[in-house]
Amino acid sequence: MYKGARVETIVSISWETLLDGVKKGNVRSLARIITLVENREPGWKDAMKSLYPLGGKAKIVGITGSPGAGKSTLTNAVARDFVARGYTVGIIAVDPSSPFSGGALLGDRLRMRDVVTLPEIFIRSMATRGALGGLCQGARDIARILDAFGKDVVIIETVGVGQDEVEVVKAADLVMVVCVPGQGDGIQALKAGIMEIADLYVVNKADREGADEVVADIGGMLDISDNGGRPQPPVIKTSALANQGITELVDALVQGFESGRNADSWQAQRVKEEILTLVETEILDYLRENWERTGDLDKAVEGILEKQTDPYSVVDSLLPLIREASRSKETT
Amino acid sequence: MNNKKIRVLIAKPGLDGHERGARIIAYGLRDAGFEVIYTGLRQSPEQIVSAALQEDVDVIGLSILSGAHLSLTKKVVDQLKSNDAEDILLVVGGVVPEQDVASLKEMGVAGVFTAGTSVSQVAQFISEQVNA
Ligand code: B12
Ligand SMILES: Nc1nc2c(ncn2[C@@H]2O[C@H](COP(=O)(O)OP(=O)(O)OP(=O)(O)O)[C@@H](O)[C@H]2O)c(=O)[nH]1
Ligand SMILES: [Mg+2]
Numbered sequence: 442m443y444k445g446a447r448v449e450t451i452v453s454i455s456w457e458t459l460l461d462g463v464k465k466g467n468v469r470s471l472a473r474i475i476t477l478v479e480n481r482e483p484g485w486k487d488a489m490k491s492l493y494p495l496g497g498k499a500k501i502v503g504i505t506g507s508p509g510a511g512k513s514t515l516t517n518a519v520a521r522d523f524v525a526r527g528y529t530v531g532i533i534a535v536d537p538s539s540p541f542s543g544g545a546l547l548g549d550r551l552r553m554r555d556v557v558t559l560p561e562i563f564i565r566s567m568a569t570r571g572a573l574g575g576l577c578q579g580a581r582d583i584a585r586i587l588d589a590f591g592k593d594v595v596i597i598e599t600v601g602v603g604q605d606e607v608e609v610v611k612a613a614d615l616v617m618v619v620c621v622p623g624q625g626d627g628i629q630a631l632k633a634g635i636m637e638i639a640d641l642y643v644v645n646k647a648d649r650e651g652a653d654e655v656v657a658d659i660g661g662m663l664d665i666s667d668n669g670g671r672p673q674p675p676v677i678k679t680s681a682l683a684n685q686g687i688t689e690l691v692d693a694l695v696q697g698f699e700s701g702r703n704a705d706s707w708q709a710q711r712v713k714e715e716i717l718t719l720v721e722t723e724i725l726d727y728l729r730e731n732w733e734r735t736g737d738l739d740k741a742v743e744g745i746l747e748k749q750t751d752p753y754s755v756v757d758s759l760l761p762l763i764r765e766a767s768r769s770k771e772t773t
Numbered sequence: 774m775n776n777k778k779i780r781v782l783i784a785k786p787g788l789d790g791h792e793r794g795a796r797i798i799a800y801g802l803r804d805a806g807f808e809v810i811y812t813g814l815r816q817s818p819e820q821i822v823s824a825a826l827q828e829d830v831d832v833i834g835l836s837i838l839s840g841a842h843l844s845l846t847k848k849v850v851d852q853l854k855s856n857d858a859e860d861i862l863l864v865v866g867g868v869v870p871e872q873d874v875a876s877l878k879e880m881g882v883a884g885v886f887t888a889g890t891s892v893s894q895v896a897q898f899i900s901e902q903v904n905a
Binding site for chain 2: 480539564570
C-alpha cells in the first residue's frame, strides 16, 4: 500500500497548494515546502519570492558554541519560556553531514523533548549537506519560511566548529555564544570571528564548578576588545538542565531584539552578502551543468595532470563561459 | 541543482530502554547516506508522529524490544491516519516474534527487521521502497 505513494504526492501536490497551506497555517505544507526549497526543486525560487513579503516580522536568534555545550537543552528551555510569554517559535537545528557518505545524524531533538508537542513550536533538523557557502543561505531560507508561516521567533542552533558553522549564525539578528566551564582553555576555544558577531554570551552548566571564572574571563576579554561602538554584550549564567537563568536569558534576548545588530548598516551588509551568495551558487550550478554535459572539466583536469596546462590558464579559458552564463540569465 | 536526500526518523516508543539496536541502525543509515533524525528513548506515539511531520521524513523506523510492538505500532499508525500521513513509510525493528509479523504488516508496516539484521539490508529496503 505504501509503494511509491509518497513520490506521487510530491509530484502531484503543486507549489500553489503548498503555499496556500502555509498561509493557512498547515504544518504539513510548511514541512514539505521546507523540504522542496532545501532540495532546490524546480520552482523553489518562485516559492521564496511569494513567501518573502509575508515575512520580515520574526526575530532570528543564532546559537553557537562547542559540541555538547548544551545548545539544544538551552534552546528547549528558551523556547518554552518564549511560549509562556506568548511568542510562537520556530527552531532550526543544524548538524554536519558526513563528508564521506553525505548522510547525517540529526540528534538535537533528543534534548528538545519538552517542546516537541507544543503547537506553538515547530522544530526542523537540517544537515549541512556540504554546501559551498550555501549553508548559510539554506538556514536563511528556512528561517524565512518559518517567518512567513507566522513564527515570532526563529532559533537557529549550530555547532561551533568549522568556519561554515560560524557562517550560519550570520543569518541571525542576534547571535548567542554558549560557553561552559571546564573546557580546558575555556574561552580561548572561541572561534576566530565569533567575538565580532556575538551579541550575547551564555555560560551554561553553571551548576558545575568554574562558571564564575568563565564569566570573568569573558568579561575581561570584552573589556579589552573594541566592539565598534556596539553595546557591550551581556554575559549570562545558566543551567539549562536545572532551568536556571533562563528568564534572565530570555529577558536579554527580548531586549536585544530592540537594539543589537538590527542597525540599518548591518542589514544592508547582510542583504548584499545574500545577493552575492545566491548569484555565486547560480553561476556555479550553471557552469557545473555545462561542464558535465561537455566533459570540459574532466578534459581540463586531465590536461593539468598531464602537465600540458595549469589551473590558472584553465580558469582564464573558461571565463567566456561565465560571460555566456550571465547573458543567458539576462534573457531567461 | 537538485540534492534530495532520504530522511528517516528513528524512534523508540514506550518505556523500552534497549537502545543499542536503534543506535546501530541510526549510525548505519547515516553512513549509508541517509539523513537520520534520532529522537531517542521513551517517545509517545504523538511525539513520534509530530516529529515525523515537522521533519517531513520519508520513513519512520520504530525500534521496539519490549514486547509491546503490536499496541505501540497500532498507536503510531492511528496517529499517522488521523494526520493524513499514511504515505510515510513505516518500518519496525527489534524483538518481534514471527507470528506477529503478519499483524504488523496488516496495520500498514512495510517491513519488519529482527535480531541479526544488517544495516545494508535496511538501507536497501528503504531505498527501494522510497524510490519506487
Ligand atoms: C542487552 C539487553 C539488555 C540490556 C540493555 C542495554 C541497552 N541500553 O541497550 C539491559 C541489561 C539493560 C536489559 C534490560 C532489560 N531487558 Co533486555 N535484553 C538485552 C538483550 C540480551 C540484547 C538486546 C541487544 O542490545 N541486542 C543487540 C542489538 C544490536 O540488537 P537489536 O536491538 O535486536 O537490534 C537489531 C535488530 O532488532 C534491528 N533493529 C532494532 N531496532 C531497529 C529499528 C529499525 C528502524 C530497524 C529497521 C531495525 C531495528 O536491527 C538491529 C541490528 O541488527 C535482549 C535479548 C535479545 N534477544 O534481543 C534482551 C531483551 C530485549 N530484554 C528483555 C527484558 C525482559 C529486559 C528487562 C525488562 C529485564 C528486567 N526484568 O529487568 C530489562 C528492561 C530494560 C528497559 N528499561 O527496557 C527481553 C524482552 C522480552 C520481550 N520482548 O518480550 C529480551 C528479549 C530478553 C528475553 N529473551 O527475555 N536488557
Ligand atoms: N550539568 C549540566 N549539564 C547540561 C546542562 N545543559 C546541558 N547539559 C548536558 O550536556 C549534554 C549536551 O547537551 P546538548 O544540549 O545536547 O548540547 P549541544 O550543545 O546541543 O550538543 P551538540 O548539538 O551535540 O553540539 C547533555 O548530556 C545535557 O544533558 C547544564 O546546564 N548543566
Ligand atoms: Mg545540539
